[in-house]
Amino acid sequence: MPSDRVLIIGGGPAGIEAARNLADLGIPVTIVEARERLGGMPIHAQYAALTPDLEDAETAMNRRIEPLLGHPLVDLRCNSAVTGSSGTAGDFRVRVAVGGKEDVVPAAAIIVATGFQHFDPGRETQMYGYYEFDDVITLPDCEKMLKEHKVVRPSNGQPPECVAFIQCVGSRDRQIGNEFCSKVCCGIASKEAIEIRQQLPNCKVFIFYIDMRMYGYWENELYWPAQEKHKVNYVRGIVSEVLKKGDRLVIRGEDTTLGRPVEAPMDLVVLSVGMEPSKGTREMAKLLGLPQNPYGYLDTVGVPLDTVSTAVEGVFAAGSCTGPADLEDSISAGATAAMRAAVLLRKKRAGAEARG
Amino acid sequence: MPSDRVLIIGGGPAGIEAARNLADLGIPVTIVEARERLGGMPIHAQYAALTPDLEDAETAMNRRIEPLLGHPLVDLRCNSAVTGSSGTAGDFRVRVAVGGKEDVVPAAAIIVATGFQHFDPGRETQMYGYYEFDDVITLPDCEKMLKEHKVVRPSNGQPPECVAFIQCVGSRDRQIGNEFCSKVCCGIASKEAIEIRQQLPNCKVFIFYIDMRMYGYWENELYWPAQEKHKVNYVRGIVSEVLKKGDRLVIRGEDTTLGRPVEAPMDLVVLSVGMEPSKGTREMAKLLGLPQNPYGYLDTVGVPLDTVSTAVEGVFAAGSCTGPADLEDSISAGATAAMRAAVLLRKKRAGAEARG
Numbered sequence: 278m279p280s281d282r283v284l285i286i287g288g289g290p291a292g293i294e295a296a297r298n299l300a301d302l303g304i305p306v307t308i309v310e311a312r313e314r315l316g317g318m319p320i321h322a323q324y325a326a327l328t329p330d331l332e333d334a335e336t337a338m339n340r341r342i343e344p345l346l347g348h349p350l351v352d353l354r355c356n357s358a359v360t361g362s363s364g365t366a367g368d369f370r371v372r373v374a375v376g377g378k379e380d381v382v383p384a385a386a387i388i389v390a391t392g393f394q395h396f397d398p399g400r401e402t403q404m405y406g407y408y409e410f411d412d413v414i415t416l417p418d419c420e421k422m423l424k425e426h427k428v429v430r431p432s433n434g435q436p437p438e439c440v441a442f443i444q445c446v447g448s449r450d451r452q453i454g455n456e457f458c459s460k461v462c463c464g465i466a467s468k469e470a471i472e473i474r475q476q477l478p479n480c481k482v483f484i485f486y487i488d489m490r491m492y493g494y495w496e497n498e499l500y501w502p503a504q505e506k507h508k509v510n511y512v513r514g515i516v517s518e519v520l521k522k523g524d525r526l527v528i529r530g531e532d533t534t535l536g537r538p539v540e541a542p543m544d545l546v547v548l549s550v551g552m553e554p555s556k557g558t559r560e561m562a563k564l565l566g567l568p569q570n571p572y573g574y575l576d577t578v579g580v581p582l583d584t585v586s587t588a589v590e591g592v593f594a595a596g597s598c599t600g601p602a603d604l605e606d607s608i609s610a611g612a613t614a615a616m617r618a619a620v621l622l623r624k625k626r627a628g629a630e631a632r633g
Numbered sequence: 634m635p636s637d638r639v640l641i642i643g644g645g646p647a648g649i650e651a652a653r654n655l656a657d658l659g660i661p662v663t664i665v666e667a668r669e670r671l672g673g674m675p676i677h678a679q680y681a682a683l684t685p686d687l688e689d690a691e692t693a694m695n696r697r698i699e700p701l702l703g704h705p706l707v708d709l710r711c712n713s714a715v716t717g718s719s720g721t722a723g724d725f726r727v728r729v730a731v732g733g734k735e736d737v738v739p740a741a742a743i744i745v746a747t748g749f750q751h752f753d754p755g756r757e758t759q760m761y762g763y764y765e766f767d768d769v770i771t772l773p774d775c776e777k778m779l780k781e782h783k784v785v786r787p788s789n790g791q792p793p794e795c796v797a798f799i800q801c802v803g804s805r806d807r808q809i810g811n812e813f814c815s816k817v818c819c820g821i822a823s824k825e826a827i828e829i830r831q832q833l834p835n836c837k838v839f840i841f842y843i844d845m846r847m848y849g850y851w852e853n854e855l856y857w858p859a860q861e862k863h864k865v866n867y868v869r870g871i872v873s874e875v876l877k878k879g880d881r882l883v884i885r886g887e888d889t890t891l892g893r894p895v896e897a898p899m900d901l902v903v904l905s906v907g908m909e910p911s912k913g914t915r916e917m918a919k920l921l922g923l924p925q926n927p928y929g930y931l932d933t934v935g936v937p938l939d940t941v942s943t944a945v946e947g948v949f950a951a952g953s954c955t956g957p958a959d960l961e962d963s964i965s966a967g968a969t970a971a972m973r974a975a976v977l978l979r980k981k982r983a984g985a986e987a988r989g
Contacts, residue, residue, distance in 0.1 A: 290938075301976040327938070337938065449852055458852035488844040493957045496805055496814035513889075533869075536892045582646075582683070582693065584961050601849045605940050609965035616972045620657040 281626065282307060283618045284371050284384035286359055286561055289317015290604055291596025292390035293341050294611030295618075300350040302619055307352040307382050308345070309359050309373055311557055315342045317392055319604075325423035325472060327604060328464045329498045334424075352382075362387070362565055366591025367625035385625055386591045386618035389565065389575065390611060391557035393597040396447030396455070396550040404446060405519045405548055412437075412526055412543075413519055415446075415550045416465055423472045428480075430544050432524065436477050437544035441528055442466040443516045444486040448551030457572060459551030460601035463490040466549045467499045470509040483510045483541075485530065514539060519546050551601070558598040565592055574600045585614040593617050637982065638663060639974045640727050640740035642715055642917055645673020646960055647952025648746035649697050650967030651974075656706040658975055663708040663738050664701070665715050665729055667913060671698045673748055675960075681779035681828060683960060684820045685854045690780075708738075718743070718921055722947025723981035741981055742947045742974035745921065745931060746967060747913035749953035752803030752811070752906040760802060761875045761904055768793075768882055768899075769875055771802075771906045772821055779828045784836075786900050788880065792833050793900035797884055798822040799872045800842040804907030811928060815907030816957035819846040822905045823855045826865040839866045839897075841886065870895060875902050907957070914954040921948055930956045941970040949973050 283299050285292045288310035296306045312321055316338045319327065324334035345351045354375055361372035369384045395417050398407035407413050411432040422428045430437050444466060448459040463486065470482045489511060491500040503509040516530035516539075526543045554573040562569045567587045568576040575594040577584050585593045595614035596607035639655050641648045644666035652662045668677055672694045675683065680690035701707045710731055717728035725740045751773050754763035763769050767788040770778075778784045786793050800822060804815040819842065826838045845867060847856040859865040872886035872895075882899045910929040918925045923943050924932040931950040933940050941949045951970035952963035 298972045298976065302972075302979060330938075341938075456853035456857060457850050458848050460848040488846065490844065490846045490848050492814050492816040492846050492848055494813050497812035501812060533890055534892070536890070582686075582697075582960055582964055584965060604938055606962075606965070608938055609940060609962070609969045612969035612972045613965045616654045616658075616968045616975075619972075619975075620654065623658060 280368065280383035280385045281305065281622060282382070282384045283386045283388060283615075283622070284309065284369070284382055285388045285390060287317070287390035287392055287557065287598070288312075288315035288353075288355070289390060289392045289596065289607070290319065290338075290341070291392070291607040291611035291614070292317070292388065293345065294608045295388045295390060295595060295615040296345055296351060297341070298612050298615040299619060300345070300348050303350070304619060304622060305350045305352070307354065307373070307384065309357045310353070310355045311358055313355050315345065315353070315355070322395070322417045323421045323424050324417075325420050326468065328461065328468045329495050331468060331471070359561065359564065366621060367628075369591065385622045386593065387565065388614045388618060389558075389561050389567070389587075389592065389594045389598055390596050390614075391561050391598045392555050393552040393558070393601075394555045396459075396553050398446060398548055398550065402453075405443060405516070405546065406521070407548060410519065410521055410526060413546045413548065415548045416462065416469065417550075419469050419547050423469060423476065426476055428473055428476055437480055439481045439543050440473060440483070440545045440547060441516070441541070441543045442470060442482070442484040442547045442549055443528070444484065444549045446548040446550045447553070449487065455551060455553070455572060457601060458490065460490070461603045462549040462551055464495050464499055464603070466547070467491065467503045467509065469547070471499075471503050471507045474507040474509060481510065483512055485512050485514050485516045485528075487513070487515065512539070552597060554598060561598075565589060567592060567594070570600075574598065585610055585617055591621055636724065636739035636741045637661065637978060638738070638740045639742045639744060639971075639978070640665065640725070640738055641744045641746060643673070643746035643748055643913065643954070644668075644671035644709075644711070645746060645748045645952065645963070646675065646694075646697070647748070647963040647967035647970070648673070648744065649701065650964045651744050651746060651951060651971040652701055652707060653697070654968050654971040655975060656701070656704050659706070660975060660978060661706045661708070663710065663729070663740065665713045666709070666711045667714055669711050671701065671709070671711070678751070678773045679777045679780050680773075681776050682824065684817065684824045685851050687824060687827070715917065715920065722977060723984075725947065741978045742949065743921065744970045744974060745914075745917050745923070745943075745948065745950045745954055746952050746970075747917050747954045748911050749908040749914070749957075750911045752815075752909050754802060754904055754906065758809075761799060761872070761902065762877075763904060766875065766877055766882060769902045769904065771904045772818065772825065773906075775825050775903050779825060779832065782832055784829055784832055784901075793836055795837045795899050796829060796839070796901045796903060797872070797897070797899045798826060798838070798840040798903045798905055799884070800840065800905045802904040802906045803909070805843065811907060811909070813928060813957060814846065816846070817959045818905040818907055820851045820855055820959070822903070823847065823859045823865065825903070827855075827859050827863045830863040830865060837866065839868055841868050841870050841872050841884070843869070843871065868895070908953060910954060917954075921945060923948065923950070926956075930954065941966055941973055947977060
């Protein structure tokens, strides 16, 4: 008799959603999470509030995590890693290691939800002086400060009077090799800009962008209030370099709406770094034999419009391990992958019963 | 004993996906579709190819529809309407009318997947002369011509030499009352522009836009090839009016990158009309008591990040009836709603068994 268990690799938003739905359907799950707790990037990177609702990230994630803790059908393995896998759909045997110990988990299906990492502006490429100037930070660096209600210039601990966000750092960039758009950075920068304006009402905030990609309700829920209520300044333009002048920064570039060069002093520059596949995503691709696209994300090569089926039957991929995704995307994908896994289980069980 | 059936209202991409998944799980479904066949807008509006894969729309939709036809667990009712509903989660009684006849379908859960309609440029508002000039058409008008491989100027039946798409018609527009972004129009206009360039290689194509919202892989899969391979011209600018001059059209506006007025003759102008809730969506909101947002879409007011739960227990909403959605969004939402309905069924059944 094949296993009736689903193994979920990664306990972020997609993995949590997959686990909850399967357990609610009466299907046992094992969650393998590399970190010491569930929650994925919103918890690990200490996000302040979530986009677009501005709900406190920890509260929102904990509400999703709690139903899983102590659930009789949920076998939760934190600080753990998948180290090997054999078998086929309906009858996988997955090696899971925690500490020095390994055991084998039988599973009918596997859901990979290993997520993304933030683009690293690079020590070698020296993008915008991130590794050179203390006051050049990234979106996740800014999240941490917002969460602590302490947005300051790292160089001197003082609150900034003037902040610039630079969009598309590591996205839409052929030189870097990331031609895709990371989808969420316009929304997240706008959200952080609103939070800065709320925490530091005298601070001026500028967002330098190519296209402001506030799709769907993000337009009316985030973009309009950011401009009208919170007075965030959006400047269509390319910032080509960040320099240091005295104890401040200077950004240089072009305002493409006015068609003229911009040179403006700033106290803090936030690089809107995009998404890249996480180390875990790359490792699981190799370990499970899943094709990757040129950017390293898992390819969902099944049927067009099917965002969760991989080339390996019985292995599904959900969330930002397949490409740039917002939280709603990841959660929907988690539920969708759970559904596909549940259907597979039912078919395998029916097949086994028919064979006697 | 409560019903074990799920009633799905609407047989477009979201409804089809919900039905397929539930039937695959062994749960009987009734699909109520107002039109004479399944497929939703891609079929009804005769889309040429789907965004972003450019797969033939009819082929893609038929592949998703076929597993439902003749399926023993799928009760398909076309040319039908839901006319009333009573009961509560686990035990709804839904009145379904076909022709002059009505019957009552017992259902444990309801999934509303009644979709969107294309924004109407309006006889009164006279947006861009859509009702005045034959050669001003909309995105769906253009789809039909592309499907027939006959893109012509309606005024004289001749192929156009110069086509302009105008983005954000009925979206991001406070005067119209649609402050939201319709999410898909940048991608669809780009896809249609590519198809025009393929079908009429000598035709020049321009897209006038505010922000080119090619999120995620649409950037590298559609936007870059549109520019580099297919030589579509993207102009950042606002078109304020379309006039008639001789037997051609003239568009007037501003190129906001060059910062100067634009006046250019065109043979065909395509209005990139956005999404609005369909008539069926508005009707079902009233009939089922579902709260709507200010734009008329169904409000998914449950838990934040939950895109399918409505304020009424046991009634789920999926796809573009909840707001602007691309096809992948709609399909994921369909699967997610199916999952939630399956979980509800299981809980209600367990409750009924416990009560004896």
